[in-house]
Amino acid sequence: MAPGAEVDRSLWQATAAPAPELPTLAESLRADCVIVGGGYTGLSTALHLAEAGASVVLLEAQAIAFGASGRNGGQVNPGLRLDPDDLVARFGAERADRIIAVSGGAPDFVFGLAKRLGIECDAVRPGWVLVAHSPATLAKLQRRGEQWVRRGVAMRALDADETAAMVGTRRYIGGLYDPRGGSVQPLSYARGLAQAATRAGARLFTHSPVTRLEKQGSDWIATTPRGSVAAPQVVIATNGYTDDLWPGLRQSILPVRTFQVATRPLGHNLERSILPGNHAVSDLRRLILYFRKDAHGRLIMGGRASSTQRGGARLFGFLTGVVQDMFPQLGRPEFEHAWSGTVALTPDFLPHIHEPAQGVLAALGYNGRGVAMASVAGKALADRVRGGRAEDLPLPVSDIRPIPFHGLRQPVLHLIMQYHRVMDWLGR
Template sequence: MDADRNLWRDSAQETFDAAAFTGDASVDLCILGGGFTGCSAALQAAQEGASVLLLEAETIGHGGSGRNVGLVNAGLWLPPRDVCAALGQAQGDRLNAALAAAPAQVFTLIDTHAIACEPIREGTLHCAHSTNGFKDLQARFEQQSALGAPVTLLDADAARRRTGSNMVHGALHDARAGTIQPLAYARGLARAAAQHGARIHAHSPVISLAHNGSDWIVNTSQGIVKSKLILIATNAYHKPVKGAQVPSTTPVHYFQLATAPLGHNQAAQVLPGGEGCWDTGTVMTSFRKDQAGRLILGAMGKPDALGLHAAWARRMLARLFPQVGDAPFEHFWSGRISMTSDHIPKVMRMGGPGYAIFGYSGRGIGPGTVIGAAAAKALLSGDETHLPLDPVDGYDEAFTAIKGQFYEMAARIAHAGGGRLG
């Protein structure tokens, strides 16, 4: 099995070819990064009539956006009260409200721009990996219900019927959420932005960035961009750029394996409602199906330990869904997550008129779409109240490499054993 065979690249119905940037250009907004955030910002700005140029060092969706699980969640990984405790009540309420509406914004964009990304809006299931995990779900249910969210707490029997697995101890269903083919979504956003006049360039790494008092000067290996505004949306895949210091965050690796398409009878027994799932374990596991009926299993960990993770996945699959039997894994890929210490994304001012956005902590689709579009509005208008959270002038986090090693060690220990659910 190829250690870097990405299902999303193999199955994406959306294609988007972007040439490398050459020559000189002068624009209103220059964006670095062609993932959910950058493409959402490009689309928003282009729709508002701004001249936009996006530079992606690799290909559209190359980073976390094209390696994502594909769960379109409402909110952050943190429960709402924890968000308010970290940001203050007013700002926390603002961010919670904006991200509660994120799935609706994502699916509206998909419908409006006819993005072929396998959208399924049947909700997600946050599954309890233990009885203690179910207590956590009860607390989350109470908080979300108090805010009027359409969530349902399922006991063990109901959750087992809903998932097709006897290993879950209950689940929290969120009707706002759903699943997509994430790389196809990123490409579809880029296509829509280009159709509205944005210039999208791949294979165009930025070498240096400087603000001369009136404009940003962006240098690539083959050209120069002069821009009034700048947005850095490279997140966990930021490459060194002279003059653009983006703070380090904790790197967390996440791998996924996908089976061959299941037969009709098998597929009908696994997640029959089409929800996407993740569990309450500290070393998280996710599972979902795609449109072709493949079962996709994911977990924290680097792909370096291919034998360890693949063996764990085989054991875990047998425990979760014994009815699937020996369905072979045909795809194995991984990506990086940018995790902040408080698990809340950051919008950081760049000195001149611009922002760097980073730190989604594993929640890139909804927050990236919402914050990217909001950042474009804020930059073009000069009004930061468009942002769902207050921007910061700087950010510093200590011991990020050590924290990343801790997460990796925890993942390897968990995967060397029998797994976690049950």
């Protein structure tokens, strides 16, 4: 890893708004709803329930946004991993149209929520640039753009020169500009949601892991090491850090570790040549690279996945090499920070919403699109807790389906990632 980089603390930890001071649960409480997990899904659910007048208790095992909500790249991107026509083929036109509208409008929801609540999270919305490194991925981008344009989105295809001008590198042969995207300081955004939920009346507790969830009469009892909460409604919002609290839920996702590095602030001249419009960028590799600048002009590069907790130094080193290769104008860049986090993948590349028992909801598996979609999901879960229709959720409620041979996921994922690396190298 580059000299001076901090591998044990993210850039977001170093630059975020102050964390709210929250207690550890040490009593027995009663509420209308208990939420397990203090990331975007849980915080958004708590906020919207509290704003509607419900009594809410949120229990987080670590600190607020300890997981992916405080470690991601901060890109607020529209849509899902599947393109609109794929969603129509899977769900039919009527249901797919709702999914497309909700996921496509998710950045509107995030930026609107941050503005309404006065969350200071360096929110910017210059658009999202998707870039192609090969003819095959460029053709895929063109198909994606055509599908969204048919649905009224003002996407614009970029040739190689336009892409280079917007991104600052000649490593891509074309791109697609999506005006709906942008970025936030992800940890500041999460902490702002926590503060807003508290102001609205929700009670948030950190360092309060739920060790048992059991039904007693009409209530669910969520037990922590020092306390408990009784509530008729439960929302499980643990995403990539899901454990065995509910049978089969952990086995229904694939937790994958992803990595990011951040340079020192670039300075005026370099800032003008690298992402001069402050766009967020993602490429179409199977093992994607994603990058942007923060509010202080640091270049942040993310990507490279691992199924284990090993090999971090090698993968961080890979990313620093990518930065040097992609932006030779940096010379030998100095990296201030390096960090990793766990994202939750699903076999069908869609988020999953479950109702495994009366009064129990779970949402997880955002496949790297969690800033926008988890925020939207939280509002939808709050509506469902308050008696809304399951049909109005952003995605259909599905059964929990454990992935076969989940116990062998690490060696299997390793083989899959090796295959994806070869396909990326071949430009497929």
